[in-house]
Amino acid sequence: MTESRKIRRAGPLTFHGEAIPETTTDQRLLDRRGPAEWVHTDPWRVMRIQSEFVEGFGLLSEVGQAVSVFGSARTRPDSPHYTLGETVGAKLAGAGYTVITGGGPGMMEAANKGAQKAGGTSIGLGIELPFEQSLNEYIDIGVTFRYFFVRKTMFVKYSQAFVVMPGGFGTLDELFEAITLVQTGKVTRFPVVLVGTAFWGGLRDWIRKNLLEEGLISPGDPDIMYLTDDPDDVVSIIRDAHVNLARKDAEAETENGT
Numbered sequence: 001m002t003e004s005r006k007i008r009r010a011g012p013l014t015f016h017g018e019a020i021p022e023t024t025t026d027q028r029l030l031d032r033r034g035p036a037e038w039v040h041t042d043p044w045r046v047m048r049i050q051s052e053f054v055e056g057f058g059l060l061s062e063v064g065q066a067v068s069v070f071g072s073a074r075t076r077p078d079s080p081h082y083t084l085g086e087t088v089g090a091k092l093a094g095a096g097y098t099v100i101t102g103g104g105p106g107m108m109e110a111a112n113k114g115a116q117k118a119g120g121t122s123i124g125l126g127i128e129l130p131f132e133q134s135l136n137e138y139i140d141i142g143v144t145f146r147y148f149f150v151r152k153t154m155f156v157k158y159s160q161a162f163v164v165m166p167g168g169f170g171t172l173d174e175l176f177e178a179i180t181l182v183q184t185g186k187v188t189r190f191p192v193v194l195v196g197t198a199f200w201g202g203l204r205d206w207i208r209k210n211l212l213e214e215g216l217i218s219p220g221d222p223d224i225m226y227l228t229d230d231p232d233d234v235v236s237i238i239r240d241a242h243v244n245l246a247r248k249d250a251e252a253e254t255e256n257g258t
């Protein structure tokens, strides 16, 4: 009778005889610490980035129709802009939209507050910053990201419109990212509504004069942005855009015979 060769199965792998490792996978994981520098390397960061996507998708994938509201982190609660942001948040919630913001103070807080007080769902997608900051107190569901670009993906993927209140560099970054995505056809069903004609009118004029007249954008591009002062308009612009898109979808389906 021949002596049977030793065998080790490790997950999908099978080792025989001399090929059997000295330790098991669990021993290598649990039995010693080893050096720690690798947690500060890019390959490990990729894993952390991946886990942020996983957490974000997991948290937000069951959220219904949602609108992201952007605006200054510095607006004070006694500012008329704050009151306007609160009203916009409330109107969006009243129309059945979940309100998503950056979860911070100022206009983000205003929109979250309005949405929550109106009985809607209020979400904050916070960002780790060099200084201590917690999510504002008007958030039902919150997550804090390490990476700006992961967080930006969440705003775009899980909202059906962007509302942009008065703000500074961060707000402008979010606005220009949104209109670039629409301009390049990366998102196709996405109204971008700027609230505050006195605040935003100058930017729209500048875009028309300097970008359109110079041929740096196409004639239809300025129209990617809607401008209004009226919170009711915000809701109807978004609703109408979605109704039009649904109608176009239905027409396309009929044409394709699907």
Ligand SMILES: C/C(=C\CNc1ncnc2c1ncn2[C@@H]1O[C@H](COP(=O)(O)O)[C@@H](O)[C@H]1O)CO
Residues within 6 Å of the ligand: 069, 070, 071, 072, 073, 074, 101, 102, 103, 104, 105, 108, 126, 127, 129, 133, 166, 167, 168, 169, 170, 171, 172, 174
């Ligand atoms: C400046 C202060 C706090 C910053 N905290 C923020 N928390 C969450 N999100 C933020 C914060 N700052 C900027 N953002 C994002 O950019 C937009 C606002 O930027 P702006 O430069 O103030 O216009 C906003 O929509 C966020 O998504 C001190 O309190």
